Amino acid sequence: MALITQAIKGTQDVTPAESYKFRFIEQTCFETAHLFGFGELRTPVFEHTELFERGVGDTTDVVQKEMYTFTDKGGRSLTLRPEFTASAVRASVERGLIYDALPVKACYIGGCYRSEKPQAGRYREFHQFGVELYGAAAPAADAEVIALGMSALTELGIKKISLEINSIGCPECRAQYHNALREYYNQHLDSICDTCKERLERNPMRLLDCKAECCKEIAANAPRILDYICDDCRTHFNSVKTYLDAMGIDYKVNPSIVRGLDYYTRTVFEFISGDIGAQAAVGGGGRYDSLFRLLGGPDTPAVGFAMGIERIKMVMEAQGAEFPEPERPSIYLAPMGEAAIARCMALCRQLRDEGFAAETDLNGRSVKAQMKYADKRGFRYTCVIGDSELESGMVRIKNMETGEQTETNLATGILETLYDIGLSATLDNLNAAMEGFSGASDALSALLGDDD
Ligand code: AMP
Secondary structure, three states: OHHHHOOOOOOOOOOHHHHHHHHHHHHHHHHHHHHOOOEEOOOOOEEEHHHHHHHHOOOOHHHHHHOOEEEOOOOOEEEEOOOOHHHHHHHHHHOOHHHOOOOEEEEEEEEEEOOOOOEOOEOOEEEEEEEEEEOOOOHHHHHHHHHHHHHHHHHOOOOOOEEEEEEOOOHHHHHHHHHHHHHHHHOOOOOOOHHHHHHHHHOHHHHHHOOOHHHHHHHHOOOOHHHOOOHHHHHHHHHHHHHHHHOOOOOEEOOOOOOOOOOOEEEEEEEEOOOOOOOOEEEEEEEOOOHHHHOOOOOOOEEEEEEEHHHHHHHHHHOOOOOOOOOOOOEEEEEOOHHHHHHHHHHHHHHHHOOOOEEEOOOOOOHHHHHHHHHHOOOOEEEEEOHHHHHHOEEEEEEOOOOOEEEEEOOOHHHHHHHHHHHHHHHHHHHHHHHHHHHHHHHHHHHOOOOO
16 A cells, blocks of 8 residues: 555655744745735646746756656646746736736746655755746846845845855857857866766856766866856846845855756846755746747746745754744634534634634544643633533633633623633734834834934
């Protein structure tokens, strides 16, 4: 039975004990994207294989070795998405987004599938948060997208992350650089790995991020793209840096960042963490002005990034960032005897309608066993309802933390008691919000030069 009792290698089940962490990350990412004006784009998990072959690039590892491709019943070749960018471009053309107000600002979160060798931080099913900005060629768009990525990570409580940026030029200046690289690597053919020997002719820049030890050394002394980029590309890169400086975003220029994917132009960047071991890339992206045309769409400048949700979680855990725990359930109603079951179910329904997390017994267990369950699950209040409570119309609500009991009316008192608790929780939230507001207004006063 091993086949049906084990998940597929490289995939993960996320139980409720962990899933709230992912939900917090996802929610924070979407909220940050929303602040920048990005709306969620959802695309199918599978697409025509050709979309990824062309859109990701058929010289990449992703296309050559890692895609989950299958033939469907109609004989079509389909592939589980290894990333979102190609799908997002297809959808934006097909659904006409790029013919509407520009720039288009789209964000997404979802599963990606790559048949890589699983290890810590590397899975066959993983999840990405990403954003894509279409229709803006100016360097401000690059800086804006980078700022969004940084804001999301900061908002999640990640204090230490390095942003590394580079420019890989445009197709024109890159041709010259490719020649210089081929010339250089041809002098070192004996020292590089076999894969790199094959790649040298078609895609020499890929040699720069080869992970083989023998290639790393050679790559360190290879010609640098920044010495070859044209004036326009240089001006663009300088402006991106100026805008990052203006926003107070730290970065390091790293000439060896080329990204594994063929469609990038000009700006490329990575978010790197020193806290999660070998798979240190938390996210990466860049500008890809030629992808729309490559996929048969109209010329449209584009810039974006993708981050791995699992890696974000790893960094947060390594740095001790906080994950707000889900609220404890409000009340457990423990029926004692047959008549009380129906009453408890009806009460639960009423309480849930009012927004309180309420549960009752579904197993026909003894009150003692029910209390054990309520305690384990962390209910804030419990209330036993048996024949005598039904007769007297009065119940006792027990605070599970203090053990304190409050006597109240069965018909209306439970809700009232919980409202009292609910109200004070709401007041706490309100106070916290007011503190935030006064902080914001202080900042505004400072900006406006108001000394009071
Ligand atoms: P890429 O599309 O390769 O640039 O990947 C973007 C981000 O997705 C990376 O920086 C990682 O955080 C994440 N990622 C990529 N591949 C995997 C994988 N196999 N397992 C987990 N996360 C991944």
